[in-house]
Amino acid sequence: MSTNHKRPTTPFAGPSEEPSVHVELPDGTGLSFDRRDFLRIGAAASAAAGLSGCAPEKEEILPRPDRPEEARVGMALSYATTCFACSAQCGVLARAREGRVVKLEGNPNHPVNQGTLCARGQASVLDLYDADRLRSSQIVSRAKVPPLDLSNDAVDEKVSAALVGKDGKRPRVRVLTGAISGNAMTALVEQFVELFPDSAHVAWEPLAPIAETIAEASKRCYGERVVPQYRLRRANVIVGFGAEFLDTALSPLQMSRGFSVRRHPDHQHGMSKLWVFEGRMTITGSNADRRIKVRSSRLADVALAIAHTIIVARKVGTLAENPSVVEGLKDFEAGAVASRVGVPAEAITKASDLLIGAAGRGLAIGGGPASTGASGLALEIAINLINTALQNDGRTVFHQRPFQQGANPYGDLQKLVHEMRSGLVDVLIVQGANPVYDAPPVLGFEEAMSHVPLVVDIADRIDETARASDLACAGAHFLECWSDASPRAGVAAIAQPAMRPVGAMRGLGDCLIAWATKVFGEKAGLLSEAAKRAGGKDAVPSPTYHFVREHWQRHLFPLTPDAGDFETFWKDTLHAGMLVPRIEQPETRERPLLGSAFPLPKMEPHAEGELELTLYAPVGMYDGRQGNNAWLLEYPDPVTRVTWDCPVGLSRGTMKKLGLEPGDLCEVKVGEWKLRMPAVAIPGQHDDVASVPLGWGRPWAGMVGGGLGQNGYHLQVSGPLGPQLSGQAVAVRKAGGHVALAIPQGEMTIDLGLRPLIPYTVLSKYKQDPASGTERLKGDWSIWPGHAYPDTRWAMTVDLARCTGCGACTIA
CATH class of the missing domain: 2.40.40.20 (Barwin-like endoglucanases)
Structure with a gap:
C-alpha cells in the first residue's frame, strides 16, 4: 500500500527556540506561554467545553400525584383493539409498558381470530417506531421541491380554504380510502361526503378483486352480492381450487383456526380431509392430504368436471333436475376434461366421491388469485354449483353473516381516474390507500392526480402516493387512534388507542371532523358535535372517540337489551374489544339457484407449454x-x-x-x-x-x-x-x-427414506396404534452427545397435525 504525504521541510525547533504566546486579559494584565504549554492548555479547555455541552440540562424533579394510568412504571397494561395490518381486521390485545406498546397478541375472545395472530399482526408493533414515519405534516408540492414541515393548524387552514370553494360554489370532493367496514367510521365518511355536492367515497384494496369475483358469482347464482363465511371446522372433506385460505385470502386466521381444529386425529367428528387442485405451491397446498397440479387457467375446467360428475353423472341433489344446469355442464365430462387439462381422471372422480360422501359436511372452496383470472368467475360459479348440489349452504358455507371486508368494485376506481382526468374533482383526500404503487399501471393513476387542484394524503410516510400529493398529513397508526370495524356481519369491533401518538399524527376521523367543523361549523351536524364534546382540538379522547361512542349508543346499544345502561355497555365493550349482538337469524339451508348462472363466462386458457x-x-x-x-x-x-x-x-x-x-x-x-x-x-x-x-x-x-x-x-x-x-x-x-439469495435452509425437501428425521404415519394406522410412526430407529434421535438431566428437561413440541407452517412463531 502506497502513501502520499509530505515530510516537514524544516527541522523541529527545540524548547529554547520555541516562540512565546502572549494572551492579554480584560483587566489589562497578560500571560505568556511557550507554544507547547499553550497547545496543552488549549486542548484541555476544548475538551472541558465539549463535555459541558454533552451534559444534560438541569431539570427540577417534581412529584406527579396525577400520573396517568399508562405511565405507571413496571406495570404492563393490555388494551383490546383491532388490527388493520390487512383487511381481515382481527382482534388483538396490545400490551403497553410506560405508555408504549411493546407486544401484540390475538384476542382469545374475538370471534374472527380466536386468540391467534399472524406474522404481520405480530410485526405491526415495529411500525409504530419506524424512523421513517411522518412525525408532523408536510407540504410535499408533488415532489417538485423538498418537503417542508407544517403544523396541523396550518394544514387545517389550507384544506378548509379549498373546501370552502370559490364564488360560493362548494368543491367536488372525493375521499379515497382502504377498506372501511366499521359502522361508525362508514357513517363518519358518508356524513363528510354529504356536506359537499357531487362528491363520493371510493374504497380501494389491491387484493379486493378476489372477493369481488366471489361476490359477483354469488349475485349471478343467488341474486345477492355476498362473500360468505366458510366454516372449515364443520367440514369433513374440503376440496380447494387454487384456494389460499391458509395463506392470505379473505380471513386466513379465522379459516386457519377452523381448519387446524379438525386436523386432530382424535376429534369427535373425525379428522378432516383436504384435497387441493392448484398451480403454484401454497401453504394451503402443502397441508393437503392430496395435492394435484393444475394450471391456474384450467382450474375452472376441473371444478366444472366435478360439478358434472356430481350433478349430471351421479344425479345428486335437486340441481340434477334443472335443465339449464345440465345443459351448461354438458361439455365438462370428467374423462374429456382430464385429457385436455392433463390431470388424472381418477382424481376428478375420487374428489367427487369424497364430496358426495360428505354431503352437508363437505366444502368446495376457491378464493385465491386464480379467481381473478379470465376463467375466475366460471370457477366460482362451479364452486357454488357443487356446494348447492350437496346442501352445504347454511352448514359449511354460511351466507347469512358474510365477510364485509374487500369486495370493492374496481369500476369505482376506474370512474375516479376518469373524473380526475376530466377535471371533475377539485379536492382528493387519500387515506389507507397507495394506488400510485399498487393500482394497475394501465390506469395511469398518478397522471390523473395531476389534474386535481388539491390532493391531500393522510399517510404514515411520504410514500409513492404521498409524493404525488400537495399535502401529506401525518397519519396515526391503528394503535394510536380511535376507529371501529365490522369484519363480518354480526361482529362490531372497537379500535382504541393503546398509546399516544409519537408525534403530531391524526387518524382519518380526526382530520375529517376538523376540516368539516372549520368549514361548516354547527352545520356539520354530528361531526361538529363530536368536536364540541372533545372540548378542543388537543383534547383527549379525540373527536373521533366521541363520534364513535355516540354512533354506537344510537345504533348498536339498542341491539343489546340485556346490557343495562349505556355506560356499563360501553365500558364492557372497550374491555372486550368487540360486540357480537344476539340477532335471531335462522340459518338458511338452501339458496335457490337463478338462471343467470348460465351461460358460463367465456374461458380462454393458454396453450400447453406456454407459461x-x-x-x-x-x-x-x-x-x-x-x-x-x-x-x-x-x-x-x-x-x-x-x-x-x-x-x-x-x-x-x-x-x-x-x-x-x-x-x-x-x-x-x-x-x-x-x-x-x-x-x-x-x-x-x-x-x-x-x-x-x-x-x-x-x-x-x-x-x-x-x-x-x-x-x-x-x-x-x-x-x-x-x-x-x-x-x-x-x-x-x-x-x-x-444474486446470492438469503435462504436460511439448505434444502427444499427432506428424503425421509434416506434421513428419517420426522416421524409420520397415516390415519388408519394411527387408529390401530397411536404410537404408529414413532418407533425408535437405529441409533440415537439426537445429533448432540448424551447429557444427563437430573432435575428438569425442557423441550419444545410442535403438533404438526395442527401446525399449518405459517411462520408467525418466528415473529412472535
Whole structure:
C-alpha cells in the first residue's frame, strides 16, 4: 500500500527556540506561554467545553400525584383493539409498558381470530417506531421541491380554504380510502361526503378483486352480492381450487383456526380431509392430504368436471333436475376434461366421491388469485354449483353473516381516474390507500392526480402516493387512534388507542371532523358535535372517540337489551374489544339457484407449454403496506424460504429448461412491462406456472425496505372484474447475472427414506396404534452427545397435525 504525504521541510525547533504566546486579559494584565504549554492548555479547555455541552440540562424533579394510568412504571397494561395490518381486521390485545406498546397478541375472545395472530399482526408493533414515519405534516408540492414541515393548524387552514370553494360554489370532493367496514367510521365518511355536492367515497384494496369475483358469482347464482363465511371446522372433506385460505385470502386466521381444529386425529367428528387442485405451491397446498397440479387457467375446467360428475353423472341433489344446469355442464365430462387439462381422471372422480360422501359436511372452496383470472368467475360459479348440489349452504358455507371486508368494485376506481382526468374533482383526500404503487399501471393513476387542484394524503410516510400529493398529513397508526370495524356481519369491533401518538399524527376521523367543523361549523351536524364534546382540538379522547361512542349508543346499544345502561355497555365493550349482538337469524339451508348462472363466462386458457403468471400476496409482505418493516423483510417466506428479496418461482423442470440456477437473474415480461428478478426453484409447482410475489419493489417505503425487490403490480392486466392476478401469458428468459439469495435452509425437501428425521404415519394406522410412526430407529434421535438431566428437561413440541407452517412463531 502506497502513501502520499509530505515530510516537514524544516527541522523541529527545540524548547529554547520555541516562540512565546502572549494572551492579554480584560483587566489589562497578560500571560505568556511557550507554544507547547499553550497547545496543552488549549486542548484541555476544548475538551472541558465539549463535555459541558454533552451534559444534560438541569431539570427540577417534581412529584406527579396525577400520573396517568399508562405511565405507571413496571406495570404492563393490555388494551383490546383491532388490527388493520390487512383487511381481515382481527382482534388483538396490545400490551403497553410506560405508555408504549411493546407486544401484540390475538384476542382469545374475538370471534374472527380466536386468540391467534399472524406474522404481520405480530410485526405491526415495529411500525409504530419506524424512523421513517411522518412525525408532523408536510407540504410535499408533488415532489417538485423538498418537503417542508407544517403544523396541523396550518394544514387545517389550507384544506378548509379549498373546501370552502370559490364564488360560493362548494368543491367536488372525493375521499379515497382502504377498506372501511366499521359502522361508525362508514357513517363518519358518508356524513363528510354529504356536506359537499357531487362528491363520493371510493374504497380501494389491491387484493379486493378476489372477493369481488366471489361476490359477483354469488349475485349471478343467488341474486345477492355476498362473500360468505366458510366454516372449515364443520367440514369433513374440503376440496380447494387454487384456494389460499391458509395463506392470505379473505380471513386466513379465522379459516386457519377452523381448519387446524379438525386436523386432530382424535376429534369427535373425525379428522378432516383436504384435497387441493392448484398451480403454484401454497401453504394451503402443502397441508393437503392430496395435492394435484393444475394450471391456474384450467382450474375452472376441473371444478366444472366435478360439478358434472356430481350433478349430471351421479344425479345428486335437486340441481340434477334443472335443465339449464345440465345443459351448461354438458361439455365438462370428467374423462374429456382430464385429457385436455392433463390431470388424472381418477382424481376428478375420487374428489367427487369424497364430496358426495360428505354431503352437508363437505366444502368446495376457491378464493385465491386464480379467481381473478379470465376463467375466475366460471370457477366460482362451479364452486357454488357443487356446494348447492350437496346442501352445504347454511352448514359449511354460511351466507347469512358474510365477510364485509374487500369486495370493492374496481369500476369505482376506474370512474375516479376518469373524473380526475376530466377535471371533475377539485379536492382528493387519500387515506389507507397507495394506488400510485399498487393500482394497475394501465390506469395511469398518478397522471390523473395531476389534474386535481388539491390532493391531500393522510399517510404514515411520504410514500409513492404521498409524493404525488400537495399535502401529506401525518397519519396515526391503528394503535394510536380511535376507529371501529365490522369484519363480518354480526361482529362490531372497537379500535382504541393503546398509546399516544409519537408525534403530531391524526387518524382519518380526526382530520375529517376538523376540516368539516372549520368549514361548516354547527352545520356539520354530528361531526361538529363530536368536536364540541372533545372540548378542543388537543383534547383527549379525540373527536373521533366521541363520534364513535355516540354512533354506537344510537345504533348498536339498542341491539343489546340485556346490557343495562349505556355506560356499563360501553365500558364492557372497550374491555372486550368487540360486540357480537344476539340477532335471531335462522340459518338458511338452501339458496335457490337463478338462471343467470348460465351461460358460463367465456374461458380462454393458454396453450400447453406456454407459461402463465400467478401474482400472489406473500404472508410477509402481503400487499406492501408494511414494506419498511425489518421483521417482515427478514421473515422467511413459508414456501420459497427466501428473505430480503422477491424471486420469481418456477418448477425445477422449467428452471432446467431455461438453464437457470437459483439466484440467476431473469427477465419476466407481460405485455410491455418487464421485471428483472432472480429465480428460485419451488418443488411441486406446475411446469407451466411462474409465480411472482406482490408487496415488494416500493421505491419510497423507507430506508429499510425502499427499493428492495420488484413491483409485481406492474404485471397486472385488466380482467373481467378488475385487475387480473392470475392466468396472463408471461415470458421468462435468462437475463444474465446472479444474486446470492438469503435462504436460511439448505434444502427444499427432506428424503425421509434416506434421513428419517420426522416421524409420520397415516390415519388408519394411527387408529390401530397411536404410537404408529414413532418407533425408535437405529441409533440415537439426537445429533448432540448424551447429557444427563437430573432435575428438569425442557423441550419444545410442535403438533404438526395442527401446525399449518405459517411462520408467525418466528415473529412472535
